[in-house]
Amino acid sequence: MxxxxxxxxxxxxxxxxxxxxxxxxxxxxxxxxxxxxxxxxxxxxxxxxxxxxxxxxxxxxxxxxxxxxxxxxxxxxxxxxxxxxxxxxxxxxxxxxxxxxxxxxxxxxxxxxxxxxxxxxxxxxxxxxxxxxxxxxxxxIGYKENIIEGYNPNNTELLPHCWDGDSNLKKFKKQLNDLDRNSKIIISSPDYPYRCPPAPYERASLIANYLKKKKNNSKILIFDSKNSFTKQENFFKEWNLYYNNIIEWIPRKKGGRIIKYDHQNKIIKNEQGNKVKADLIHFIPDQKAxxxxxxxxxxxxxxxxxxxxxxxxxxxxxxxxxxxxxxxxxxxxxxxxxxxxxxxxxxxxxxxxxxxxxxxxDPVFLNTCYSFSKENRAFSITAWYRLNTSKDRIVSLGSSQSSINSSHIDRNQEASHAFGWFNTMVNDLFL
Ligand SMILES: Cc1cc2nc3c(=O)[nH]c(=O)nc-3n(C[C@H](O)[C@H](O)[C@H](O)COP(=O)(O)OP(=O)(O)OC[C@H]3O[C@@H](n4cnc5c(N)ncnc54)[C@H](O)[C@@H]3O)c2cc1C
Structure with a gap:
């Protein structure tokens, strides 16, 4: 209220x-x-x-x-x-x-x-x-180098991160398409702060959605450099409903932070020293200005x-x-x-x-962030902001998030809102 x-x-x-x-x-x-x-x-x-x-x-x-x-x-x-x-x-x-x-x-x-x-x-x-x-x-944004030994975020021909307009989407889609059934994919999610905090988990959901249709019995391991993430409960709910046994999330405290990458053998090593081999390893790099x-x-x-x-x-x-x-x-x-x-x-x-x-x-700001879990299912978080009393930082005034118990109709409507927001913005700016 x-x-x-x-x-x-x-x-x-x-x-x-x-x-x-x-x-x-x-x-x-x-x-x-x-x-x-x-x-x-x-x-x-x-x-x-x-x-x-x-x-x-x-x-x-x-x-x-x-x-x-x-x-x-x-x-x-x-x-x-x-x-x-x-x-x-x-x-x-x-x-x-x-x-x-x-x-x-x-x-x-x-x-x-x-x-x-x-x-x-x-x-x-x-x-x-x-x-x-x-x-x-x-x-x-720019990308931090030397965070993971053996991984260079600038080598997007070999390892497209698809986190900006320059990185090669087609190449990554081909890598997904070339996978066999029963494949294991690792997605490495960066530490804060980075562009679009829920996007690694949206990406995992939509890749899982693709694998479910085209590459039976494949699995995604999300190695996360964090111990929690935005809209986590909504993502977990969606993963339970649609990607049970497909997506596994590994928080930092349980070995989620990758420190080394062996490209030739497609093996990663985590902070705890454990090595995991996968068919495809997708890095979302740590970021900076x-x-x-x-x-x-x-x-x-x-x-x-x-x-x-x-x-x-x-x-x-x-x-x-x-x-x-x-x-x-x-x-x-x-x-x-x-x-x-x-x-x-x-x-x-x-x-x-x-x-x-x-x-x-005196500025006021707004942010709404939609995330899709599959075609026509989305959820969002909205927050509004102004300056603190000393006018030297932007502070949140409040936020509201989609309920984890949203009905299919609600999720479907949120997907329409996401497209509506996007179309309004790009029509305003480009066309
Ligand atoms: C997978 C993914 C999903 C996302 N989903 C959402 C979402 O659902 N909702 C949302 O709100 N945000 C989303 N985002 C975040 C959003 O894309 C960015 O936050 C937003 O684009 C930031 O705007 P910007 O102007 O800072 O940078 P950009 O939009 O990236 O614009 C930067 C521009 O600068 C140009 N440029 C850079 N360096 C130079 C240079 N030296 N000389 C000349 N030109 C240069 C680039 O070519 C580019 O056109 C998502 C991002 C990703 C990666």
Whole structure:
């Protein structure tokens, strides 16, 4: 009851923040920039970057906007496990930006190698540089090396992790397809924090669903670097119902943390020294902020994530560099597309406020995360957030999760909601 009232109040705050952006600031900014236009550079046209763009695009005749992404075609994380499980085709999660939607925006398809925070430019390949007044970075994640001896997360040709748009989905699907019946698969789940906390378990469910249909008597062992995980009770319920004797979860305390990998013999060794052989070993690597921050010296190697000001999303210690999405430490907020989308709206509003010298809006955020256990069965967790009283961190105000006793109709409806959320978001951003 209480949480419902909070949520309603919270959503109305969110809506009023966005109205403020579209009407008042927009009008002022157009007048202010009759002479000189601020140059806003967005790095990454994934979920966070593109959401910023969709908001800033409303005032694209008053500011210059350039977007740089190394990929022209963007593959989303959300629903990608359904592709691995053979339920959706890869086309359903692959998008290119419709340039007609962003007429005044310049798109560059190249990799950003370096950010010069003093002189305010970035270097792309071929030594070309692009300067900026304000830079927004939403480049996703990077991967920690040397966590598991013998495993290199950058070798995605050999061991595709499929945790970003670059990693080879087709290759992993082929590896699954090439398995015989009675196969043993190991999935290695990383330690926190990482992108989309429930996704390793969703992936295990949807692979189990595929194996059940195509590779009889196969088994999945989830070796987990953690002792618990989000939506655990809902996953356990689904696994009992549909994947009994197919999925076995091994928490860290029972030997779940893998420390060594022997590729030639397909054997892993855990913390306790036990060795297990499998037909396919699938690693989801431990994660950190995108390499661009370390390569540019704006993030110290002893930190894994970018520290930001939660009102403006400005990178701590730097002026006019803004970071959002999976590369930041967002305190209570998980790394998800929904979170990045919610953060981007606040960032865009407060960037305009900064340019205009106006008061910042007090941010509120939302996250809903859906997980599928099979075709047409999903469950979710929703949480809402604002800043703490000292305004230096994002804190959760409450959350609600699907009941483990949900009926088949409820699970089915949640699957429709998941598709509805996804379609609304990608239509808004890409099409
Ligand atoms: C299996 C899986 C399932 C998921 N399911 C969900 C879900 O159901 N719901 C949900 O909310 N979230 C989900 N996510 C998480 C979601 O994908 C991410 O949290 C979200 O994409 C983060 O947005 P971002 O903008 O930070 O990064 P991204 O969306 O990854 O965008 C980063 C962009 O930056 C570009 N880039 C990176 N470096 C450079 C560079 N140096 N130069 C130029 N361009 C660069 C990349 O090409 C990319 O386009 C899932 C993720 C995975 C892996």
């Amino acid at each position: 209480n949480s419902k009232i909070n949520r309603r109040k919270f959503l109305s705050n969110l809506a009023s923040g966005l109205t403020f952006f579209t009407l008042s600031n927009l009008f002022l900014l157009k007048r202010l920039n009759a002479k000189s236009k601020p140059k806003v550079l967005i790095i990454g046209s994934g979920i966070g970057g593109l959401t910023c763009l969709s908001y800033l695009n409303k005032i694209s005749d008053a500011i210059d906007i350039i977007v740089i992404d190394k990929n022209k075609s963007i593959r989303t994380g959300p629903l990608s496990n359904l592709v691995l499980g053979g339920i959706l085709s890869e086309e359903k999660i692959t998008f290119t930006i419709d340039p007609k939607k962003y007429r005044n925006v310049k798109f560059v398809y190249d990799e950003v190698k370096y950010i010069d925070s003093d002189k305010k430019f970035v270097k792309v390949s071929g030594d070309v540089s692009v300067n900026f007044d304000f830079i927004i970075l939403s480049p996703g 995108s390499n661009i921050f370390f390569d540019s010296g704006v993030l110290d190697k002893k930190n894994d994530w970018c520290e930001i000001n939660p009102t403006t999303f400005e990178l701590k210690g730097f002026d006019d560099i803004f970071v959002l999405g999976d590369s930041i430490n967002a305190w209570d907020m998980p790394k998800s597309a929904f979170s990045a989308n919610s953060q981007a709206k606040v960032l865009a509003i407060n960037l305009i406020n900064k340019i205009l010298g106006r008061k910042f809006v």
